Amino acid sequence: KAGVTQTPRYLIKTRGQQVTLSCSPISGHRSVSWYQQTPGQGLQFLFEYFSETQRNKGNFPGRFSGRQFSNSRSEMNVSTLELGDSALYLCASSLKGPNTEAFFGQGTRLTVV
């Protein structure tokens, strides 16, 4: 079966711009979680969606937002980009939630210049 697909793989944006990242989960999976990975902070939880509802949110500013569509595809948006937002953004899909077997995509590498 097809894995988790994240698009785009690479992105370069300028400070102050906004960006939208996409995640298509494994068919049948209703939970999508988003993470930010940086060398200094490691993997940090952003938020989790289940059946179009945000169930949990990490400690990130309101510039980070997300949504999930009825087909379980999810998007995350970062507005007013800062240099510190440069990171690998990963999404993971699972049947019930991130504490069950979760499958990660390859990530989107965002560079803010």
Added chain:
Amino acid sequence: TQLLEQSPQFLSIQEGENLTVYCNSSSVFSSLQWYRQEPGEGPVLLVTVVTGGEVKKLKRLTFQFGDARKDSSLHITAAQTGDTGLYLCAGALGYQKVTFGTGTKLQVIP
């Protein structure tokens, strides 16, 4: 605040050696997962442990969940170059949120 501390942070060993990676926290987790991540890829789940004191074996890898469900260890026997990667533990607080550890970067030299 980093809830899960992993040690060591870096490990470089010869092929055939044994190693243990530790994952420690002051929090109690409902379950704990171990992942391996290779450069340019997302993490891949290795195992989930849910019961205090539980031991799981996956070929040369042995995972243990502490009795109090606050810590875990991963032991690799006779390491191979294919074991090279970033090892991450992740503690679950209920269904909806998982906290990842600081990571252990393992390099196995042929």
